[in-house]
Amino acid sequence: EAGVAQSPRYKIIEKRQSVAFWCNPISGHATLYWYQQILGQGPKLLIQFQNNGVVDDSQLPKDRFSAERLKGVDSTLKIQPAKLEDSAVYLCASSRGRAADTQYFGPGTRLTVL
Amino acid sequence: QKEVEQDPGPLSVPEGAIVSLNCTYSNSAFQYFMWYRQYSRKGPELLMYTYSSGNKEDGRFTAQVDKSSKYISLFIRDSQPSDSATYLCAMSGMNNNAGNMLTFGGGTRLMVKP
Numbered sequence A: 001e002a003g004v005a006q007s008p009r010y011k012i013i014e015k016r017q018s019v020a021f022w023c024n025p026i027s028g029h030a031t032l033y034w035y036q037q038i039l040g041q042g043p044k045l046l047i048q049f050q051n052n053g054v055v056d057d058s059q060l061p062k063d064r065f066s067a068e069r070l071k072g073v074d075s076t077l078k079i080q081p082a083k084l085e086d087s088a089v090y091l092c093a094s095s096r097g098r099a100a101d102t103q104y105f106g107p108g109t110r111l112t113v114l
Numbered sequence B: 001q002k003e004v005e006q007d008p009g010p011l012s013v014p015e016g017a018i019v020s021l022n023c024t025y026s027n028s029a030f031q032y033f034m035w036y037r038q039y040s041r042k043g044p045e046l047l048m049y050t051y052s053s054g055n056k057e058d059g060r061f062t063a064q065v066d067k068s069s070k071y072i073s074l075f076i077r078d079s080q081p082s083d084s085a086t087y088l089c090a091m092s093g094m095n096n097n098a099g100n101m102l103t104f105g106g107g108t109r110l111m112v113k114p
Helices: none
Strands: A005-007 A011-015 A019-024 A029-035 A044-050 A051-055 A065-068 A075-079 A088-095 A109-113 B003-005 B010-016 B019-025 B030-039 B045-051 B054-058 B061-068 B071-076 B083-092 B109-112
Touching: A011 B010, A019 A044, A019 A088, A019 A109, A029 A075, A029 B030, A044 A065, A075 A088, A109 B109, B003 B083, B010 B019, B019 B083, B019 B109, B030 B061, B045 B054, B045 B071, B071 B083
Parallel strands: A011 A109, B010 B109
Antiparallel strands: A005 A019, A019 A075, A029 A044, A029 A088, A044 A051, A065 A075, A088 A109, B003 B019, B019 B071, B030 B045, B030 B083, B054 B061, B061 B071, B083 B109
């Protein structure tokens, strides 16, 4: 079974530029999560989707971050405009979609904002 | 005060030692407790998953949860150099129907020396 795929693996941009990350979850997984992991910290949940609907986005900085999962499979996370403090690893995870299911993580996209 | 506290380490032990990793938390609503292992430049992978209080053993790994003290532990027996990684505790309360909304600790970096 293929794991969670993410691209790009690395991205370097200047502040105020925009950037987008892509995630392809494990086949058949209904729930998809985006996390932000700042160096030396644990992952922080940004947004949770079930199929193509948002379950929770209470920790997503909506003035600059947006995410979508239009067909209930792949998802994109966008930052516009980026700030220095957005430098982090952005992790995507997926689960089958039932309460208490295991979350499987992708390798992450490492973003550096200069 | 963070909801989940974890000593960042690094923790350095000789090969074969018993390792004890711990987290404390403040939210009494947490019911699901997990330990993830994260190698450098990789996504977290689930090691242990426990519901409510008690012990759970899987090979060289034992997870303990003490809800009365709001304290969880992971023990690694006969530690190996391949166990060198960052260990993240994670927990959640009552889940929404789509899955767990996890709160992570900051991670403890473990180094097992041959």
